[in-house]
Amino acid sequence: MASSESFAEIIAGVDFAQLEERILAVRPEAVDRVLRQPRARPEDALVLFSPAAAQRLDALVQRAAAITEQRFGRAMQLYAPLYLSSACTNRCVYCGFSHDVVMERRSLNLDEAVANARVLHDQGFRQILLVTGEAPRHYGVDHIEQVARAISPMFDSISIEVFPMEQADYGRMGAAGVDGLVLYQETYDPGIYAEVHPAGRKADYRWRLDGPDRGGRAGFRSLGLGILLGLAPWRPDAALLVQHAAWLQRRHWRSRIAISFPRMVNSERGYAAAHTVGDRDFIQAMAAVRIMLPDAELVLSTREPAELRDRLIGSFITRMSAGSQTSPGGYIEEGLGEQFEAQDGRSPGEIARVLAERGMDAVWKDLDKGFRV
Numbered sequence: 001m002a003s004s005e006s007f008a009e010i011i012a013g014v015d016f017a018q019l020e021e022r023i024l025a026v027r028p029e030a031v032d033r034v035l036r037q038p039r040a041r042p043e044d045a046l047v048l049f050s051p052a053a054a055q056r057l058d059a060l061v062q063r064a065a066a067i068t069e070q071r072f073g074r075a076m077q078l079y080a081p082l083y084l085s086s087a088c089t090n091r092c093v094y095c096g097f098s099h100d101v102v103m104e105r106r107s108l109n110l111d112e113a114v115a116n117a118r119v120l121h122d123q124g125f126r127q128i129l130l131v132t133g134e135a136p137r138h139y140g141v142d143h144i145e146q147v148a149r150a151i152s153p154m155f156d157s158i159s160i161e162v163f164p165m166e167q168a169d170y171g172r173m174g175a176a177g178v179d180g181l182v183l184y185q186e187t188y189d190p191g192i193y194a195e196v197h198p199a200g201r202k203a204d205y206r207w208r209l210d211g212p213d214r215g216g217r218a219g220f221r222s223l224g225l226g227i228l229l230g231l232a233p234w235r236p237d238a239a240l241l242v243q244h245a246a247w248l249q250r251r252h253w254r255s256r257i258a259i260s261f262p263r264m265v266n267s268e269r270g271y272a273a274a275h276t277v278g279d280r281d282f283i284q285a286m287a288a289v290r291i292m293l294p295d296a297e298l299v300l301s302t303r304e305p306a307e308l309r310d311r312l313i314g315s316f317i318t319r320m321s322a323g324s325q326t327s328p329g330g331y332i333e334e335g336l337g338e339q340f341e342a343q344d345g346r347s348p349g350e351i352a353r354v355l356a357e358r359g360m361d362a363v364w365k366d367l368d369k370g371f372r373v
């Protein structure tokens with residue numbers, strides 16, 4: 001029987017500075033020991049996220065690529081985000097939609113949302129991610145539910161990346177056709193979390209941290225976790241992310257965990273990342289996750305530039321967004337302000353061609369609705 005202790009309670013006593021020190025002190029011999037084992041475990045996170053492991057980056061990447069091919073084949077799922085509303089009452093210091101950014105806000109009505117979704121459907125997408133800011137009174141559960149219900153016949157998989165909800169509201173989402181939840185903690189360090197989320201509902205660290213568990217209890221097929229690289233030292237944050245994923249996987253074994261490492265890009269606020277994360281660190285983070293969590297989806301968005309995305313095709317990534325517009329209505333008309341500027345502006349067709357050139361299958365849908373249990 002699953003323990004009643006929440007993940008927030010489990011990590012309540014973690015000292016992040018001490019955790020980072022332990023990771024920085026890992027010796028190369030410890031890395032070699034883990035790499036010699038037939039299978040790594042989430043408990044190896046401190047070792048595999050260490051600077052010592054960065055010196056074995058080629059070995060990490062090769063191991064991660066072999067595991068990915070064995071578990072997922074040469075397939076890449078493609079999805080697109082559909083931004084429904086840029087209204088937000090939160091004040092995340094790094095975000096272009098933050099409440100204190102002066103901009104014209106836009107929320108799509110049902111017809112506009114369906115029309116934008118149809119564009120994505122006509123491009124070939126059968127997996128879609130609905131995105132909103134957090135302004136439940138203005139654009140809340142009812143709105144998202146209506147959109148999901150209306151577009152459900154067009155898509156095999158609908159995920160939401162919105163505000164944390166009660167379990168009962170996640171249940172309503174599920175009944176409307178939503179099967180995936182994406183809820184990034186941004187950082188697991190409560191001190192930094194408080195600094196970068198100074199006001200609004202998102203300032204409640206614990207309410208957000210417990211969100212994926214509520215989603216698992218509501219029966220979502222996919223639970224997406226992530227940290228926003230740039231906010232905090234990435235190594236201890238990634239170690240906590242892996243523990244969170246493993247904990248959720250044990251409690252909700254029917255759900256598949258999906259992990260993403262969005263890297264901060266310039267927002268309209270001009271917020272500069274406090275802890276920049278270079279390409280080698282970024283690649284180490286993902287390769288290490290694949291080695292410890294062989295069945296997790298690894299997701300790469302258009303925040304990353306085309307050149308890096310192409311390099312990572314055929315490695316350990318299993319799901320990519322393509323042709324993304326990050327403003328509400330952006331698939332039909334010039335948007336009214338983006339959350340962030342996409343770095344890879346290629347069309348879905350171009351991405352599919354690159355995948356084919358690399359001997360990869362572009363998968364526009366995951367699992368046909370009729371086959372779900």
Ligand code: SF4
Pocket residue numbers: 088089090091092095096097098099132133134202
């Ligand atoms: S990150 Fe999300 S919650 Fe925070 S300001 Fe931006 S849209 Fe709102």
